[in-house]
Structures are given as C-alpha cells and as structure tokens.
Amino acid sequence: GALMGQRCECVEEGGPEQVARHPDRSLVLMWPDYQGEGTFGLECLQEYKGEHLILVGEWRRRTLGLVHPWGQSFSEEFQAQVEVDFEEVERCALPCWPLFRDGLAIWRRRSAAVVA
Template structure:
C-alpha cells in the first residue's frame, strides 16, 4: 500500500478522469489477484490487530466463533488468553490450512453455548447467504462481536457491506445495541471494524413519557 500512488483511494471518484480511474482500478486488481486474495485465504478476510485482540481478551468471557474459516483470529485470541470454541461447515478449508481446532457444525450448535460471546467474522459469502441470520436465531447469549463491514461502512455498491446480509443486520439492530467499535486495518477496498453488541431487554420500559430498552452495559473492558 505504501508503494501505491497517493490517489489510489480515489479509484471510484467520479471527479477523477476516467483514464486515471482505470489505471488505479487495474493496480488494485493486480494486487488483489496476486497478493490480497491469497493472503485472505491463507489467513482471514478481516485483518486483526492487537487493540482488537486485547479488547476481546479484556471481556474476560469465553467465546464461540461461528464460521471460523482457517481459525486465524481464533488462534490469536487463544494466544491472548481467550477461551475459544470454533465451528464451521468445513466445506472450504482443509484441516492442514487451519490454525486452531474447528468443529464441524452448523448454527444450531450455538444453542449449546448460551454463556459464551458469539463472534461473527465475515460470516456471509454474499447477500443471499443466511448463515449469519441463522446464527442469530440459534444464539441464546447476550453479547455478539461482529467483525467486518456494516451498513454505510463500505466502499461496495451494496450499502450493507461485504460481510453480513441486510436481513442479519436489521435483525441485529432490532434485538441488540452496539456499544463499542474498533476500526481494523484493512485490505484494499475494505472498511472493516470490530463492533460489540449487547442484547436489549425484551420489553420497552416507560420512563417519564418515553420508552427505553434496558441494555446491560457492564463488561470488563479497558479502553
């Protein structure tokens, strides 16, 4: 990225001449095909940093990671002292590509872990995927960590981002409240973050003429 021209982030800026936009897009495609895609497959589609890993470790809670892929994030979390259980359908990554143990299962396994924090890192392959929504429906716990893009935080033409579906994000916002956000390093063309969501109370409470949802904001996090 340091070797790219200074205007590389303007590859889709309509005020830039078409010829220049074409040059920048070609640069990004070349680096994506030769380097980024290989690294994403080898490691993960979202880039971890120590701030995010420390944030999760400071929650002092066990984690269940859905759709763990290679298990790279999970391995790093374990190195930071986090108790992690991971699962995936294991249809893509063979065992020799995994950095940590990953159980073979679907979202229904989440019903066994109501006391764990749910981690969803780039859970959906495209907008038609229901994996993240199915995880949400089976999860009985109170805390979710989402890693990836969200509504309005994307360079993609899909305003919901490239990580989780519209239906999942709408359901998440109905039942959970976003309490924390950490910006992550990004592959070119991505705007990933780690966000923490807490489950709202099931019924709104009347407080002096206004309705509120109670959210338990107590968590051991040091910022």
C-alpha cells in the first residue's frame, strides 16, 4: 500500500482529455476552480461518463461565502451541473484553514446506467 510520501499507482494526474479515457474509474477533483472561478472542473465533468465523483473543497450552502456564495473550490456552473446529474451519497468535513469549510463528498450519477 501507499505510505505517506509515496504515490499510489492507481491515481492518474491529468485534465479533461484524460477523464474521457477512463469511464470505469471514479473522478476525483480537489479545488479545480481556484477561488470558485474557471472552467476546469466543468470541462472534466463534461468528459466524465463514469458513475462516481469524489470532490474535495467547499460547496454552496456549506461555505462562509467570503469570496462567493458557492465557495472557493468549484465554479457555480460546475456545482449546478453536478447537482443535476449526480446525487450526493456521503459527505464529511475535513480539517481546513481558518475561514474555509472544505469537505469530502461522494456523488453517484442519478441514472443507474453509466452514460455511453
């Protein structure tokens, strides 16, 4: 198994171009849209055809709203699309810096079948 400081061989780093190649895997995104702005998260989501998302960061209605009401981790558009296409199945709070409210959430695609 992976120890602190060692990379797990099952994790691949990449962007939207990598996401489409692996519909059989879960998509993990951690703060893809710094300060809640940008399109990286949404671009990855649009390419993803798998069943589970694992998201780390702030989420609307679960943030202090100091920068945006939707937080500083994911764009507003990304969050809206996730809530349409997926259902949250589990969430836990994470230790974080002051004035942040990061969490880890697992989402499952709403349709039982994986998108073709």
